[in-house]
C-alpha cells in the first residue's frame with residue numbers, strides 16, 4: 001500500500017503555516033471493527049475559527065472509501081464538495097457545522113502500519129503524524145484539538161478487549177455475538193493522539209497511589225503468552241510517574257493509564273493519550289529473554305511515552321515543523337529520568353556518555369549529509385522522514401543547554417511558566433524559549449540559532465599561560481559547515497563548561513578576569529565555569545592561576561559540537577587518569593584511542609590494494625606493527641582504568657571500548673571501511689595480547705552470581721566482564737574459545753548468553769555453528785530473541801552479502817514485520833560497514849533490492865533503510881560510483897513512495 005501513489009511529491013514549508021479555518025469542539029466516533037472492511041461513523045462539531053480569514057472546510061483523508069457525508073443533517077451532493085487526492089473541501093459552510101462522515105477502511109490490507117491495521121489478529125492504530133486521515137476525513141493537523149468519545153463494536157470472541165483513550169464509560173452486549181465499549185477522553189487532544197486497540201489481550205494491572213493521594217489504575221496489555229514479561233514495564237511506569245511528580249511537579253491527569261504491546265510497529269512506541277502503544281521490544285522482558293540493554297531501553301521508552309503526557313499531549317505542537325518542541329524536550333526528560341534512576345554521580349556520567357555516543361554515531365553524520373536539517377526544519381516532503389536523531393537527540397541537547405545556562409532551578413522555573421502559559425494549547429519552539437527567557441530574565445535571542453541552523457558547530461580551542469601575570473587565556477573559535485539550503489552560518493550561543501587541573505590532577509579554584517570576588521573564598525562558584533561563547537572568536541581570561549594547568553574543556557559535553565584542541569598524548573593520559581569530570585575522563589581515552597586508530601587506518605590503507613591474499617596479510621601486520629607504538633600508551637592507560645577500584649564497572653567498560661567504526665569513519669576525510677575495520681580489529685587483538693592476564697582477572701572479578709537483577713551496578717559488572725570476554729576472543733586462542741563456550745552453556749540470563757554467542761560467532765571457535773543453531777532452537781518461539789539472532793548475524797565480521805541473502809531465505813525471515821526486517825537488513829547495511837561496502841558493490845545492489853521491496857510493503861521503514869547511503873560522497877571514487885548507480889536504480893523505480901523519493905532525491909542531489 002502506498003502513502004501517496006505516483007504524484008510528484010511536493011514540499012511543505014514552515015513559512016506557509018496558516019491557522020485552521022475551522023476549529024473542532026467534539027468528535028464522536030463509532031467503529032464496526034472488521035479486518036476486511038471496518039465502517040467508521042464520525043460526528044464532528046466544528047465552528048469557524050475567528051483567527052482565520054480562510055473560508056470553507058478542509059478535511060484530509062487517505063485510502064478511504066467515503067460512504068456518506070452530511071452537513072448539519074443534510075446529505076451533501078457531489079457538487080457541494082470537492083474530493084481531490086487526499087483532500088475533501090467544502091467551500092461554502094455556515095459558522096457552526098456538524099459533519100457526519102461514514103468511511104470504510106481495510107485494516108487487514110494495511111501493511112504500512114499507519115492508521116487502523118491488524119497485527120497477529122488484533123486491531124491497532126498509529127496516527128502520528130498523519131495516520132488519522134486513514135481512518136476518517138478530518139482536519140488532521142496538530143493545532144486542531146478536540147474532545148473525543150469513541151464507541152467500539154466487534155465480535156466478542158475474537159475481540160474480547162476493546163480499548164481507546166481516556167475512561168471507559170459504558171460497555172455491553174449487542175446480542176448478535178458482538179459487544180461494545182464506549183470510551184471518553186476528558187482532555188482536548190489533536191487527532192494524532194487518537195488510538196484504539198481491540199483483540200485477545202490480557203493485562204497486568206495495579207492500583208497506584210499518586211503523591212496527592214489519588215489512586216490510579218495502571219495496566220500493561222499483552223498477548224496471553226507474554227504475561228510473564230510485563231513486570232519491568234510496570235515498574236518503569238510507576239517510577240516514571242513518581243519521577244515526574246518529584247522533578248517537575250507534574251501529576252498524571254487520568255484515572256487510568258494503559259500500555260499495550262504490539263509486534264508490528266514502525267517505531268519504538270507512541271504516546272496516545274492514556275493508551276500508549278508500544279513495540280513489544282520496549283515492553284517485554286524477563287531475565288532469560290532480555291539483555292541489560294533491553295531492560296534499560298524499556299525503562300527509557302516507558303518513561304519517554306509517559307512524559308509526553310505533559311510535554312506533547314497537554315501542550316502539543318502547532319505544526320510538524322515544531323516536532324522537536326515535544327520530542328527534544330521529552331528525550332531530555334527521559335535521559336534525566338534514566339540518570340536519576342541510577343542515582344550516583346558516576347551512574348549519571350555513564351548515562352551521559354551513552355547518550356553522547358548515540359549523538360556522535362548517528363546525529364553528527366546526519367548533520368553532515370544530504371538530509372541535514374535544523375532542529376526546527378524549514379521544509380519537508382514527507383513528515384515521517386523527519387522523525388530523526390536531529391529532532392530527537394540534538395533537540396534534547398538544545399533543551400539540556402537551557403539547563404546548563406540557567407541552572408536546574410532556572411530551568412524548572414521556565415518549565416513551570418511554559419505549562420502555566422500553554423496548557424491545552426498547540427505551540428511553537430519559540431514559545432518554549434520565551435518561557436525560559438521570561439522566567440529567568442535572560443536574553444536568549446542568539447540561542448534561537450540552535451533551532452534555525454543545521455550542522456554541527458566546530459570549536460577550535462587554544463590556550464596560553466602567562467607565568468609572570470599568572471593568567472590563563474582560553475581562546476575559542478567557532479565555525480559551522482554549510483548544509484543543504486544553508487550556505488551562511490552565524491555564530492551560535494555555546495555554553496562551554498571549563499575546569500583547570502593542576503599538576504597533581506586536582507581542580508584549581510577558578511576566577512575569571514570579569515569576576516569581582518575570589519572564588520577561593522566562595523566555594524559556591526565551584527571548580528567548573530560555564531563560559532558563554534557567542535562570537536566567532538572569543539578569549540576568556542582566568543586570573544590568579546598559580547601554575548600552568550591542563551584544561552578540561554566542554555565538561556559533561558555541555559554543547560553538541562566537535563571540539564578540536566591540541567593535547568599531547570601525555571596530557572590525554574593525564575586527563576584520563578585524573579579529570580574530576582567523568583565525561584571528559586572518558587573523552588580523553590577516546591581521543592587517545594582515536595589517534596592510534598588513525599595511524600593504524602592509514603597503515604592499513606597503504607597495504608590494502610597493494611597486495612593480495614597472504615602477502616597482503618603479512619604486509620599489513622608489518623605495517624601495523626610499525627604503527628603500533630602509539631598504542632602502547634593506550635594499553636597502559638587502559639590497564640590503569642581496569643584496576644582503578646574507585647570507578648564503576650559501567651564506566652570502566654565504556655572507557656576501554658574503542659570508538660566505533662562509524663565514529664571513526666566520520667572523522668576520516670575519505671572513508672575506507674575495510675581499512676578502518678582492519679585497524680580497529682588489529683588494535684583490539686593487540687590490546688587483547690598485551691592485556692591478556694589483566695583481562696582474565698577482570699573477567700573473573702566481575703561475575704554476578706545469584707539471582708538476576710537489571711540494576712546499574714550488576715549490569716555494569718556484566719558489561720565489563722563481557723567486554724573483557726570480547727577482547728579475549730579477539731585474541732582468538734583456544735583458552736578464550738573455551739571461556740566463551742563455557743559462558744554460553746552456563747548462562748542464566750540473556751545478557752551473558754548473548755554476549756557469549758556474539759563473541760563465538762565473531763571468532764574461529766569450533767563450537768560457533770552449533771551454538772548458533774542451538775540458540776535458534778531454544779528460542780524459536782520468542783520473536784524478539786529471534787530478532788537478536790538475525791541481528792547478530794547481520795553484523796558479524798564473517799557475514800558477507802551472500803550470507804545475508806542466504807539468511808533471508810530462512811523460514812523465520814519476513815519483510816512485513818519491521819523488527820524482523822530491521823534485525824537482519826538494517827543491521828547489515830548500517831552496522832557491518834566492512835562487508836556492506838564490499839569493493840564489488842554487491843552490498844549496494846542488495847541495499848537497492850531491499851529498499852525497493854520494502855517500499856511495496858511499508859514506505860516508512862523503506863525510507864529508513866534508504867538512508868544507509870546518506871554519506872556516499874565521503875567514500876573513495878570507486879565506491880562512490882557504485883553507490884550512485886544503486887541510488888539511481890532506486891530513483892528510477894516506478895511508483896516509489898514519497899518517503900523513499902525524498903531520501904533518494906536528496907542523496908543524489910548532494
Ligand code: TRP
Nearest residue numbers: 128129266267268269270271387
Ligand atoms: N511520538 C512517538 C515517540 O516519540 C514517535 C512515533 C511512534 C512515530 N510511532 C510513530 C512517529 C509512527 C511517526 C510514525 O515515541
Ligand code: ZN
Nearest residue numbers: 304308327330
Ligand atoms: Zn517521543
